[in-house]
Amino acid sequence: MTTPKQGTEQGTERDTAADTKRDTDTDTxxxxxxxxxxxxxxxxxxxxxxxxxxxxxxxxxxxxxxxxxxxxxxxxxxxxxxxxxxxxxxxxxxxxxxxxxxxxxxxxxxxxxxxxxxxxxxxxxxxxxxxxxxxxxxxxxxxxxxxxVPEGEEAELARALAAQLGRGGRAVQLSLSRALIALGEVITPTLRAATTDADPRVRRHAIATERLLKNPDTGFEFAIEEAKRIMALGTTSQEG
Structure with a gap:
């Protein structure tokens, strides 16, 4: 049996909950x-x-x-x-x-x-x-x-990203290099294949990315210049 006092307390709790809900709805x-x-x-x-x-x-x-x-x-x-x-x-x-x-x-x-x-x-x-x-x-x-990327699909993603090598200006290329490097050593075969691409922009970008993978402290501009030097000498990223 609910006493008058209990009924009053329950009523107060309901009123308080209703007020709180109204305040929350108003804030929302x-x-x-x-x-x-x-x-x-x-x-x-x-x-x-x-x-x-x-x-x-x-x-x-x-x-x-x-x-x-x-x-x-x-x-x-x-x-x-x-x-x-x-x-x-x-x-x-x-x-x-x-x-x-x-x-x-x-x-x-x-x-x-x-x-x-x-x-x-x-x-x-x-x-x-x-x-x-x-x-x-x-x-x-x-x-x-x-x-x-789910575990085990990193190599496939690396190939998909590598298809964009050579794209855009320095900022875009740096962004792609960082994304590739974040995948780790799994990108190495894909990068090495790209260093023989017919497009010199792709080769240069691939070599620079490989340099950054091996030495993360290398700045991107330095890596690009190093890639240009390697290409001018006619060597590959594996030889350089």
Missing amino acids: TRTLHALEDSRSSVRLRAALAAGTSPQPRFVDKLIERCAIEPEFYVRETLTWALTRHASPTPVPQLMDELRSERTQARSQALHTLSKIGDRQAWPALTAALLTDTDDEVAQSAWRAAVVL
Whole structure:
């Protein structure tokens, strides 16, 4: 039998829980609206709030903002906020973003997946993404791939990445070299094969990457210059 006192206490607890829920709903709504504010400082604070107190209602909006957010530091905070949500909650939506026509949506989704590190996303890293015509998307795909690749598939990934050797300027080439080197010694046969490629840009990039693999303290520019010297002398990366 419930006494009047017990009934009052239970009623107070229910009222307190209801008040807490209303306050939480109000805070959530305020954060969701703030993510769309015209001021980057407000959007930044909202992203921080969404990561500090993660909840499923934030995920769709955070991913939506990643696709269109113009400020780099806000995008990075959006990604951080998504990593704070228990995987696999954000992962399926991020995988869907990889098919977006927006280059920023693809690039940021790949970046976020690499930070979350959930390998269920691996099948979504298609050859089309690894060879995307947009350099930012391709670089994000390379970085994500080396994080998410399943054990035993590193050599196949190395061959796929090596197909991009010689691509772009120094920044893009350095990004690819770092991705290849992150796979470890498994890349050695692929790099050696690339040092005999018909395209001198591919040969130079392969030799420079091999130099960096052997000596990580070597700067990329120095490795490129060393590769040029080796090619001028007519030697291979194995001989140099």
